[in-house]
Amino acid sequence: MAGKLKFLIPVAVFAGMVAIFYQGLYKDPTLVSSPFIDKAAPAFDLPTLYDDQRRMTEREFRGKISLFNVWASWCPGCAREHDMLLTIAHTTDVPIYGLNWKDERQAALKWLLERGNPYEVNAVDRDNITGIDWGVYGAPETFLIDADGIIRYKHIGPLTPEIWAAEFLPRITSARAMLAGAGS
């Protein structure tokens, strides 16, 4: 009996491989997982957008849960997510910090003037120095950073209400719960 069914072994192996490869067909290869999740935000020291003399560093993220949004005025995905960023800025108490990435200062200032400014502060990374240190490979990208300056999540591509509700809100809630627990 067992001997007769032996021919099923290669068939089962083949079926297993088909299942794995079939799944792979529907994965998006452009979504590369970030090696920074649960690691400290990489250090940087950059001038800010509105004031060239002022500097912004990763220490800015300390003490609150915040977003770090990589954007540029040449980036169409950033235009699509801009309303969502404004909504987050107006309806939640999660501060948004910006990394103005590979952009021209004048174009970036014009962008914020025309569309509204959801950012607390923007760091200017014209030459993609900090971008490389943060593993950025395209705009927009949004990092969720907790009160200890640890990166908890990274979203690649425009933010949408769906992604905000599914990926960001639960993580913000649990990070806040931990923060409250540690504080009491």
Next chain:
Amino acid sequence: MIRALTFSLLLWLSLPAHAIDPSDKLEDPVQDELYQRITEEVRCLVCQNQSIANSTAPLAADLRREIRRMIEEGSNETEIKDFLVERYGDFVLYRPRFRSWNLVLWLGPIVLLTVGFIALVVNVRRRKNLPVDEDAP
């Protein structure tokens, strides 16, 4: 006619360009060789089927600049690859590193080959012990 001929002649004369950026060549031939080798092996994450050596994407140019800077500052191949993997993950290297989660990728073929070979040996031995059927055609 002459024009077409001249054009095709010119086309034939245009040699394939080897580097995206002609200023990409490093002065020191040893360093240059290292630079060319590493950039050939690093995946351009914006255009994933190209290496950063042959991609015109701005990100690829930035990474070439960083790699060039590191080589000129005396970093070796391991240090540069560590730098990239730390930031962009293992996916950035075309030849992935040996890690616990990709053991199947590295050892799978060897395991399959061994299993196949053992199965073959067992099968052949068993057949050898079967009585020879004299009447077989």
